Structure formats: C-alpha cells, structure tokens
Amino acid sequence: MTASRGDTPIYVTQPSLPPLEEFIPYLQQIWDSKWLTNSGPFHQQFEQALCDYLGVKHLALFTNGTLALVTALQTLRITGEVITTPYSFVATAHSLLWNGIKPVFVDIDPITLNLDPDRIEAAITPQTTAIMPVHCYGHPCDVDRIQKIADNYGLKVIYDAAHAFGVQCHDGSVLNHGDLSVLSFHATKVFNTFEGGAIVCHDAKTKQRIDHLKNFGFVDEVTVVAPGINGKMSEINAAFGLLQLKSIDEALQKRKAIDARYRESLAGIKGIHCLSAAGEKVANYAYFPILVQPDYPLSRDALYQKLQDNGIYARRYFYPLISDFPMYRGMPSAAHANLPVARKVAEQVICLPIYPDLSGEQVDSIVELIAC
Ligand code: T4K
Helix, strand or coil: CCCCCCCCCEECCCCCCCCHHHHHHHHHHHHHHCCCCCCCHHHHHHHHHHHHHHCCCEEEEECCHHHHHHHHHHHCCCCCEEEECCCCCCHHHHHHHCCCCEEEECCECCCCCCECHHHCHHHCCCCEEEEECECHHHCCCCHHHHHHHHHHHCCEEEEECCCCCCCEECCEEHHHCCCEEEEECCCCCCCCCCCCEEEEECCHHHHHHHHHHCECCEEECCEECCCCCECCCCHHHHHHHHHHHCCHHHHHHHHHHHHHHHHHHHCCCCCEEECCCCCCCCCCCCCEEEEECCCCCCCHHHHHHHHHHCCEECECCCCCCHHHCCCCCCCHHHCHHHCHHHHHHHHHEEEECCCCCCCHHHHHHHHHHHHC
16 A cells, blocks of 8 residues: 555655745735845844744744754853753754854653753753753753753753744743744744744843844944854745744644544554653644554564655654764763663654645555554
8 A cells, every 4th residue: 555645755744835826925025125135124024923923022033943053052152061962953963063062962851852851960060051952843841940950050041942833831932931942944844934943032132142143243334243144034035934924823733633643543553652742732743753662563664664665754853863973972971871761762763744734544544554
C-alpha cells in the first residue's frame, strides 16, 4: 500500500499557502511604493500585528530564526558558558559558537523532552552567564523552575522558541517568559514567512537595542553603536506574514484534528509511544513525534525506511544529537554518560507528517503502515 496519493510524496511538513491572488494586492503596494526593506510599512504593521496576536509587548522581526538567536545573545552581551539542550535543531548551539560562547549540554526530561531543570544547577560554573532552553516541539519548558534557578545564580534566560508560535502556558503566552524568546518563521514552521524570525522582549529599551543590532548597529545616518548585523526582514516577507496571520487560527485547528486522529489510532500499537498531549490551551501541534520502543517489531530506522519506501518522508528530529556533531563532540558536556535521556530519545524518535492540508485518510494510511 502506498500512503501518498499517486506519486506525490508526503513530507514531514508542508506550508499551507493562501490563494496567490490574495497576495497580489500586497505585492502591488510594495511595487507602487518602491519601499522594499529597512523597516518599511509592512514590517512595522507586521510587528504590531504579531504583538497583538501573540500577546507580547515588543517584538523585532528578523530575516530568520538563526540570526535572531545570534542577535539575542548579543543583545544581552552574553559571554562565557551557556547551558543548553543537546536535543534540538543544530542552530540552537551554533548561535552560541557564532558568539564565541561555549555551549554546556544538559540532559532532557524524559516526559517533555525539554531541558531537565533538575540537572541545570550541577552544570553551572563561574563562567555560566545564561540558560538557553528550547520549547521542543512547541511544548513549554518548566519556565517557573528555570527562572528560579536563573534568579538564584544571576543568569539570563533566552528561550529558543522556534517551535512555540502561539503556545500558551499556565499564565498566558509562553513567549513572555525569560529575558528574550526567539521565534522562527521558516517555511517548515506552524507559521511561516518563507524565511523569517523574531525576538520577543519586554521593554522598549531592549527592543531599540535589538533594532540597532539587526541594522548594522546604526542609530542614525552617521552613528553606529554596536557591531550589528543585517538581520532585517524584507517587505515581501512581512507582507506575506500579515496575510498568513489571517488564516493561522484555522491552520491550528486543522493541526489539532490531525494530532487527535494520530493519537487515537496509534494508541493500540505496541511499541509506539506518543509524546504526552500538551493540553487544550497550550499546544500549537507543530510536530507529531513518536518514540519507536524496543517492543515494536521494527527498529526505528527500519520503520523510517519503510515509511520512506511508501512515499512518507517523516524526519528523525532530533537525531543525531547536537552534541554528536564534530564541532561539539569533544566538549566534556557532550559525553554520552552526561546525556542518557537525550541519547535514548534521539535513537527512538520519528516525527510523523503534520500540516493543515494533510487529510484524515492520509493520516489513516500512515498509521496503517506503522501498524503492520
Ligand atoms: N531553533 C530550532 C529549535 C529550530 O528548529 C530551528 C529551525 C531554528 C532554531 C532555526 O530557525 P531558522 O533559522 O531555520 O528560521 C528544517 C528547517 O530548515 C529549520 O527551520 C527547522 N528548525 C528544522 C527543524 O527543520 P530541515 O533541514 O529538516 O528542512 P528541509 O528542507 O529538509 O525541510 C523539511 C521538509 O519540509 C521537506 O522534506 C519538505 C518540506 N518543505 C520544506 C521546505 C523548505 C516544504 O514542503 N516546503 C519548503 O519550502 O530543517
């Protein structure tokens, strides 16, 4: 049986796009004004619209999430060592290396797959200046415990919130926790602007520093206050974001239905474990990770291959662990014995396809492949 329709592959994710004709008036406006980038009208509108939608005070748009992470570290002048998770996309740790900062990997919690707060304190040294956790798959970290540890040791907290668009925790948007949160609007994300990202911050002064840093450090025509970078989102991306925002709630509802269908139909399959549901108010259904456990008849990689042979391009997010890549593996914190939970999960995980246009029948046929 082939789960994909005809020869059309089913990817782990696929952006849902608005009808092309709806984008034309935005393009027309850009063409008419000839204002293409550098904090143009769409850029400004989009920043405000995102603040309103996400329930945050200040937000600075970026050309992608990685440059936003690099700039977030610069914003707070982070140096020395930063505690982070090995179970993430490689950009999380790369943003530290780009700033000459040493990542210190700490193991993850086996239930949430986020940085384990119980293990953070043991990794703090006199060089530690910050914690960079990831809301992995959009599941909120234990933000209160992490903040408490940070307060006790005088550390900053920068959340890699690349997966956490629209996610709520017990007291509102999860993006309001920590000193800064960084979003990604890459094509593969719940909410996309083709490429894009943002830093969320809490006060106007910090927002101003971020705006300077993403524009080469310019304050005015002749004044440069920091060795900034070019991280500005263009007008085309910002316009597309404004349009996408109109349908985001519908897209999230469709994801929710897919998540529920997977959970229900995978429930009886021995050896397949679904990550706990994040809860009604919290989730954005960004990913659908399963763990392929030893009592499943196939190995994780054999199931991954079987899916691929049937046109289902699932992904092993996040395998290999970041700490296994050559630029990290020699670090003491990358030692296997330090990261047993992350290592086990990385060996078992497969993220199944989830995106708004995935049909119920397609979900059923993916599950059927997994079931036999
Ligand atoms: N922090 C975290 C925790 C992250 O997950 C990421 C990015 C970042 C930071 C950095 O943010 P950005 O700088 O990217 O804004 C993808 C994405 O490229 C990456 O954004 C994402 N995380 C990561 C988890 O996934 P790949 O190498 O797996 O992408 P790729 O090209 O293989 O795409 C996956 C599937 O999506 C394809 O098989 C087909 C489908 N696809 C992809 C693209 C690009 C489409 O249907 N349309 C498309 O345009 O990294």
